[in-house]
Amino acid sequence: MSERTRVSQLSSLPDGPVTVAGWVDTVRDQKKVQFVILRDESGAVQLVNPAVREGDAPDGVVGSDTARARTDAISALSSGSFIRVTGELKHDERVKLGGLEVKLASLEVVSSARETPIAVDSSSDKRLDWRFLDLRHPRQQLIFQVQTTLLQAWRQVWIDHGFIELQTPKLMASPSESRAELFEVGYFDSTAYLAQSPQFFKQMAQAAGFGGVFEVGPAFRADPSFTSRHATEFTSVDMEMSWVDSHETVMRVHEELLVAGFAAVAQKHGDAIRAHFGLDVRVPTTPFPRIPLAEAKKIVAERGYTVPRADADTDPEGERRISAYVRETYDHDFVFLTDYASSIRPFYHMRHRDDPELTNSYDLIFNGVEIATGAQREHRIDVLEAQARDKGLDPAELDFYLDFFRYGVPPHGGFGMGLARVLMLLLGESSIRETTYLFRGPTRLLP
Numbered sequence: 358m359s360e361r362t363r364v365s366q367l368s369s370l371p372d373g374p375v376t377v378a379g380w381v382d383t384v385r386d387q388k389k390v391q392f393v394i395l396r397d398e399s400g401a402v403q404l405v406n407p408a409v410r411e412g413d414a415p416d417g418v419v420g421s422d423t424a425r426a427r428t429d430a431i432s433a434l435s436s437g438s439f440i441r442v443t444g445e446l447k448h449d450e451r452v453k454l455g456g457l458e459v460k461l462a463s464l465e466v467v468s469s470a471r472e473t474p475i476a477v478d479s480s481s482d483k484r485l486d487w488r489f490l491d492l493r494h495p496r497q498q499l500i501f502q503v504q505t506t507l508l509q510a511w512r513q514v515w516i517d518h519g520f521i522e523l524q525t526p527k528l529m530a531s532p533s534e535s536r537a538e539l540f541e542v543g544y545f546d547s548t549a550y551l552a553q554s555p556q557f558f559k560q561m562a563q564a565a566g567f568g569g570v571f572e573v574g575p576a577f578r579a580d581p582s583f584t585s586r587h588a589t590e591f592t593s594v595d596m597e598m599s600w601v602d603s604h605e606t607v608m609r610v611h612e613e614l615l616v617a618g619f620a621a622v623a624q625k626h627g628d629a630i631r632a633h634f635g636l637d638v639r640v641p642t643t644p645f646p647r648i649p650l651a652e653a654k655k656i657v658a659e660r661g662y663t664v665p666r667a668d669a670d671t672d673p674e675g676e677r678r679i680s681a682y683v684r685e686t687y688d689h690d691f692v693f694l695t696d697y698a699s700s701i702r703p704f705y706h707m708r709h710r711d712d713p714e715l716t717n718s719y720d721l722i723f724n725g726v727e728i729a730t731g732a733q734r735e736h737r738i739d740v741l742e743a744q745a746r747d748k749g750l751d752p753a754e755l756d757f758y759l760d761f762f763r764y765g766v767p768p769h770g771g772f773g774m775g776l777a778r779v780l781m782l783l784l785g786e787s788s789i790r791e792t793t794y795l796f797r798g799p800t801r802l803l804p
Contacts (some may be wrong), residue, residue, distance in 0.1 A: 358455045360376065361376055361377065361441070362375050362376060363377075363380045363397060363398070363399040363400075363402045364377060364379070364396070364399050364400040364401060364402045365399035365660045366399075367402060367446060367457055368448075368455065368456075370446060373445065374443065374446070375443070375444055375445070375446040375447060376441065376443045377395060377397065377442055377459060378395075378397065378437065378439070378441040378442070378467070379397030379398075379439065379442065380395070380396055380397075380437055380439050380440070380470075380493065381393060381394070381396075381434050381436050381437060381438045381439075381442070381563060382394040382401060382436065383436065384431065384436070386408075386431065386432050386506060387408070389407070389409075390403070390406065390407055390408055391406040391428065391431045391432070391775075392404065392405055392406075392409075393405075393406070393434065394454065395440065395442070396493070396495070398498070400455070400495075400524075401454060401455070402454065402457065402459060403452055403455075403695050404442060404444065404455045404458065404459050404514070405458050405459070405460050405461065406427060406428065406460070408433055409424035409427075409428050409523070410425065410428055412544075413462075417765065424583040425681050426627070427461065427463070430464055430466060432460070433464070434469075435469060435471070435472065435703075436470065436693055437471075437473055437493070438466060438467075438468060438469045438475060439464055439466075439467045439468040440464060440465060440467060441467055442461055442462075442463065442464045442465070442593075443461075443462050443463045444458065444460050444462045444463075445460045445479065446458075446459055447459070447460060456762070463466045468568065473487075473490055475487045475490055476492060476505060477494070481790055481791075485790060485796060485801065486803075486804070488794075488795060488804055489804065492794075494729075495633065496633040496634070497537075497791075498629065499626065499629055499633055500635075500780060500784060500786075502548045502626060503622050503784065504780055505782070506618075506621050506622050506625050506626060507619075507621070507779070507780070507783075508776075509571060509621070509770070510617045510618040510620070510622075511571075511594070511614050511617065511618050514610075514614050514617050514639060515569065515571045516653040518569055518610070519568065519569060520568070520569035520570060521562070521567050521568070521569065521570050522571055522572065522652040523558070523559065523562060523572045523573075524574060524800055525543040525552070525558035525559065525572055525574065526558065526648065527552045527574070527575060527576075528544065528549045528550075528552070529551075529552050530549065530550075530552045530757070532759070537553075537577045538553065538578045539579055540577050540579045540589075545682035551578060551724075553576055553577060553578055554576050554593060554711040554773050555572050555576075555593070555773075556596065556705075556773070557761075559572065559595055559596075559771060560561040560672070560734060560761060561757075561761050562597065562706075563597060563599050563736075563766050564762070564764065564765070564766040566778070567599075568598065568599045568600075569596070569598040569599065570596070570597050570598075571594075571595060571597075572593075572594075572595045573592060573593075573594050574592065574593075574595075575590055575591070575592060575593070575775070576590070576591055576592075576773075577589065577590050577660060578591075580799075581647040581799045582799075583798065584780055585781075585787055585788035585789065585790075586775075586781075588777070588789060588796060588797055588798055589798055589799060590797040591775055591777055591789070591793070591797075592777060592793075593772040593773050593774070593775065594774070594775070594779075595771065595772070596611075596614075596771045596772055597769060597771030598769060598770065599767040599769045600767050600768060601733055601768055601769070601770040602696065602767055602768075603705045603717050603733050603770075604718055604719055604733045605769060606770065607719075607731045607732070607733065607757060607770040607771060607772060608647070608693055608731065609644075609729060610646060611721065611731060611772055612641075612643045612645050613643075615641060615691070616640060616641055616642075617644060618677055618781070619638060619639070620640045621642045622638055622783070623640055626638075626657070630784065634784050634785055634786075635785075636785050638783065639690055641689065641690060642689070645689065645691045645692060645693055645721075646683050646686075646689055646691070646692045646693070647692070647693045647695055647719075647750075648679070648683075648692060648693070648695065649694075649695050649696040649731050650670075650694050650696055650697050650698070651672065651696070653671065653694050654671065654675070656682050657671070657675050657678040657682070657769060660678055660679050660681075662674060662675065669701055670701055671719075675726040676722050676726060676727055677687055679692060679722065680692060680722055680723075680724060680725040681725070690723060690724050691721065691722065691723050692721075692722050693720070693721055693722075694720045694721075695717045695718070695789070696709070696715045696717070696718075696719075697720070698714060698715060698716070699713060699714055699716050699744075700713060700714075702718055702732070703748075704733050704734065704745045704747065704750060705735055705741065705744070706718045706732040706733070706734075706749040707734060707770075707781055708735070708744070716732060717732055717770070718730070718731065718732035719731050719732065719803070721772075721774070723778075723782050724782040725776075726781075726782055728774055728775055728778045728779050729772050729774035729780065730773060731771060731772030731773075731775065732770055732771075732772075733769070733770035734769055734770055734771075736762060736769060737760065737762070738762040741759065741762055742759065775789075777792045777793045780792035
């Protein structure tokens with residue numbers, strides 16, 4: 358069997374014999390010639406076959422039976438069928454699709470397909486029901502090519518800074534942050550919990566002397582929300598690093614990651630994103646704007662919107678409003694909202710030295726949507742225990758976590774970021790359902 362050549366490699370090859378394989382996109386079955394558009398994971402190419410039908414060639418002519426059989430096979434091809442073909446590659450600038458085509462010599466139907474149950478204009482739910490077919494579209498595949506490039510660029514930044522990649526457990530003996538939005542699972546004769554984040558474990562790495570660590574992995578939230586930005590299982594991008602001076606140290610690394618990732622995406626996929634999504638990738642400049650939360654609420658109020666609860670975080674409308682202000686004022690798609698009140702932050706966030714009502718923390722807003730939360734952590738055991746009590750938590754129930762700090766730990770901080778949200782906003786999509794390989798929500802566990 359000849360070695361398969363990916364479609365993307367064809368343009369660099371000379372005219373001559375070639376083998377390609379993939380699925381049938383379309384068939385144009387004309388009287389004298391047949392055209393098949395074949396797609397694989399790298400692109401599409403036009404196949405051409407001079408049609409030889411019953412009566413076109415006398416019986417007994419060498420190759421006539423084979424040519425008729427190939428013609429009949431192409432006439433019977435259904436969209437989505439997987440085929441393997443050999444033929445003569447020919448470069449021809451008149452061919453609209455890539456300036457090349459393959460004249461068929463042989464065709465093997467590897468797997469025939471039924472008529473597809475979805476269309477481009479099918480509802481989101483129906484497309485998700487048939488996600489493996491929905492993902493065949495080049496626009497959908499581009500999302501995950503972009504995701505790969507983004508993650509590779511982020512990993513390179515971390516590796517260049519000497520970070521270590523971790524894979525932390527997703528089954529926990531106790532909640533990672535709070536009992537709210539928590540999935541319980543039976544675990545032999547006891548109960549386990551699905552991790553809401555790797556927070557405790559990445560902090561444990563600081564006590565272990567790892568320094569900078571990162572993880573890209575699943576996280577779980579028992580959140581019954583049906584919004585465009587929420588899921589019950591999502592991919593969390595997490596980082597933690599030692600010897601931070603404040604949350605500002607974390608924000609600087611966070612900026613560096615996003616600039617590197619967006620630059621890589623723009624360089625590798627900019628043209629394809631423009632073609633399929635109709636937008637240009639804007640590589641952000643540094644530093645990103647920084648606005649304390651209280652000031653952001655005032656700005657939003659002056660623009661005609663008041664966040665409903667004065668003692669709480671901002672809300673989605675507030676995020677959209679402050680992003681509009683930042684775009685108008687700074688021509689920037691990102692903004693760090695900083696200095697969140699300690700009353701609305703976890704017990705392990707470090708509080709301001711001169712104002713214990715505020716924390717050394719931030720949310721990162723991108724194009725009107727929060728994509729990440731970061732902070733400097735409290736590393737002093739006596740302060741940490743006191744802050745846990747302030748939150749109504751019993752330190753005895755946090756013993757395994759507090760042990761990290763009883764044996765020494767450096768000042769540290771980090772962030773958690775939703776991968777699907779970043780992709781959604783980067784590509785101008787309306788929901789993380791489009792930028793999640795297989796979405797999980799309150800009513801969806803399949804496919």
